[in-house]
Amino acid sequence: MAKTIVCEVVSAEGEIFSGEVELIVAPGVMGELGIAPNHAPLLTHLKAGPVRLFEGGEEGVFYVSGGIMEVQQQRVTILADTAMRAVDLDEVAALEARKRAEEALLDQRSEMQFSNASAMLAEAAAQLKTIQAMRKKMGRPS
Numbered sequence: 001m002a003k004t005i006v007c008e009v010v011s012a013e014g015e016i017f018s019g020e021v022e023l024i025v026a027p028g029v030m031g032e033l034g035i036a037p038n039h040a041p042l043l044t045h046l047k048a049g050p051v052r053l054f055e056g057g058e059e060g061v062f063y064v065s066g067g068i069m070e071v072q073q074q075r076v077t078i079l080a081d082t083a084m085r086a087v088d089l090d091e092v093a094a095l096e097a098r099k100r101a102e103e104a105l106l107d108q109r110s111e112m113q114f115s116n117a118s119a120m121l122a123e124a125a126a127q128l129k130t131i132q133a134m135r136k137k138m139g140r141p142s
Contacts (some may be wrong), residue, residue, distance in 0.1 A: 048066045
């Protein structure tokens with residue numbers, strides 16, 4: 001029997017996932033993090049992107065808009081403002097949001113608009129990256 005660790009993915013809307021997994025791969029602000037059972041305790045910020053959970057040869061992909069991940073020896077808690085299953089992401093909406101953000105970056109009138117457009121672009125890109133990770137998992141072309 002493979003070793004597992006309890007993982008919870010929670011957003012402001014509620015719990016998205018709770019269960020035992022063999023490996024967690026999350027988008028840390030300093031790079032991708034791999035967490036396995038008996039990992040050293042850790043508290044880190046996450047950037048927007050895909051969180052991948054592996055259990056019994058299966059991979060679950062979730063999108064988080066950023067947040068915090070707390071790692072304890074037998075439990076990982078991911079707290080995100082927004083989190084959802086990758087299959088629930090709307091690719092057309094993400095592509096449109098990316099297009100609007102890119103247009104806003106070209107038509108910047110203030111530093112605040114630039115900051116907002118940059119944040120919108122980063123979130124749309126992270127959602128599209130999550131959709132690509134889900135497609136890769138399912139063996140479909142991007």
